[in-house]
Amino acid sequence: MNPVLVAVLVLGGVGLVCAVLLVVASKFMAVPVDERFPKIRECLPGANCGGCGYAGCDGYANALVDGSEEKINKCVAGGAAVVEALAKATGKEAEAIEEKVAYVHCKGDCNATQKKAEYNGTKTCKASKLLFGGEGTCTFGCLGYGDCAAVCPEQAINVINGVAHVNGARCIACGQCVSVCPQKIVTLIPKAAAVKVTCSNKEKGPVVMKKCTAGCIGCGLCMRNCPAEAIKVEGFLAAIDYEKCIGCGKCREVCPKKCIL
Amino acid sequence: MSDGAKLLLIAFSMIFTENYVLVQFIAICPFLGVSKNFDSCIGMSGAVIFVMTLASAVTWTIYNFLLEPFGLTYLQTIVFILVIAALVQFVEIVLKKYIKPLYKALGIYLPLITTNCAVLAVTILNIDESYNFIESCVDGATAGIGFGLALILFCGVRKALERAKPPKCFEGLPITLVAAALTSMTFMGFAGIADNLFH
Structure with missing residues (x-):
């Protein structure tokens, strides 16, 4: 027989056998997929960014199918269009996406607070904190070496006068600065937040007064004046519950230290 | 040489003296790509050992009874490429159906292996060395173990590299390649051991 023909036949045969094997296997050993899954998965953009908190779009779709995830507004990348599509696919009501933004809870810049020592080590917040909690007198506030600015993929963070500032227009709320900050003073807050606490110091009022002119002294005026009971003062520091906050701005008016903005 | 001694020789040389990654420079791509964190190293090594053993068995059969x-x-x-690709797909389907935990553990690494040149290398070298069936399987499994060893060792090196501060122009991949070269030089220490150990 023609050697070319033999080669073609054998190779073709091997390919055919493999193909048949795979087809048969995928038919007989198919794992039943929930029929809602492809529908829901189709709505998602497929960017696998992880912004929803799941490992990729498949993960989020799975969670929606098996009911462990209730909310359909977690896809930040897809925006309102995806929420609408998901609402159709799941039969749930469309909710608005809560857009978030990173915020640095400290206003203790070089004018407001003083240094207790001169630090000459590695120029990162992480290293600076290891030495007596940083060079500033306040050991809760921004260290100013910009670890957050270094990890920010959008260059949305600038250190100005010793304190990091987030550019809300550029921030994509990825949360990398939140996890890298050794002081834990960066958090994600709703983009629409009317008020925010600009201090992270949990010491008693008189102690804070000595250290920083921009510090929260824990007087509790905001808590008492809040009509929605959205503010709690814990450990001499005010904290706003954004689920309850109605954005009236009362707390900003009454704060004697102007540390609610 | 007795059969047992020959198998031991194959195993020893595949893991140490003829290590695919660090001595023969095969499968450098997954070696550099996956060695960043320990968990994925374990996943990848497991999947490679599994697929290499299977592929050795199947390709040996095909070569000797068909080609x-x-x-x-x-x-x-x-x-061999055709068969390995189909085999990996098939194994994935079977695992998904019957052994869900193993499927989840190997995860994304199973399909990735179709493109791992170490798998093709082991099957072709089996033929070149004219091993019999058992020897081919042992060769496949131990080559996979050698790959895993290199991966896990280098994962540790990279962890240390993260803390080091190389000159700016060496940051990232360049210093990783230099480190890989140094790691591979340590395996030169095994050269010649195998031949004198098992004869």
């Missing part, structure tokens, strides 16, 4: 009788040995590369 050689028809005088088509020149087709081995293309046939």
Whole structure:
């Protein structure tokens, strides 16, 4: 027989056998997929960014199918269009996406607070904190070496006068600065937040007064004046519950230290 | 040499003296790509050992009962690629159906292996060395173990590299390649041991 023909036949045969094997296997050993899954998965953009908190779009779709995830507004990348599509696919009501933004809870810049020592080590917040909690007198506030600015993929963070500032227009709320900050003073807050606490110091009022002119002294005026009971003062520091906050701005008016903005 | 000694020799040389990654420089791509964190190293190594053993068995059978009788040995590369790709797909389907935990543990690494040149290398070298069936399987499994060893060792090196501060122009991949070269030089220390150990 023609050697070319033999080669073609054998190779073709091997390919055919493999193909048949795979087809048969995928038919007989198919794992039943929930029929809602492809529908829901189709709505998602497929960017696998992880912004929803799941490992990729498949993960989020799975969670929606098996009911462990209730909310359909977690896809930040897809925006309102995806929420609408998901609402159709799941039969749930469309909710608005809560857009978030990173915020640095400290206003203790070089004018407001003083240094207790001169630090000459590695120029990162992480290293600076290891030495007596940083060079500033306040050991809760921004260290100013910009670890957050270094990890920010959008260059949305600038250190100005010793304190990091987030550019809300550029921030994509990825949360990398939140996890890298050794002081834990960066958090994600709703983009629409009317008020925010600009201090992270949990010491008693008189102690804070000595250290920083921009510090929260824990007087509790905001808590008492809040009509929605959205503010709690814990450990001499005010904290706003954004689920309850109605954005009236009362707390900003009454704060004697102007540390609610 | 007795059969047992020959198998031991194959195992020892595949893991240490002829280590695929660090001595023969095969499968450098997954070696550099996956060695960043320990968990994925374990996943990848497991999947490679599994697939290499299976592929060795299947390709040896195909070569000796199909290609050689028809005088088509020149087709081995293309046939092996075809068979390995189909095999990996098949194994994935089977695992998904019957052994869910293993499927989840191997995860994304199973399909990735189809493109791992170490798998093709081990099957072709089995034929070149004219191993018998058992020897081929042992060769496949131990080559996989050698790959895993290199991966896990280098993962530790990279962890140390993260803390080091190389000159700016060496940051990232360049210093990783330098580190890989140094790691591979440590394996030169095994050269010659195998031949004198098992004869």
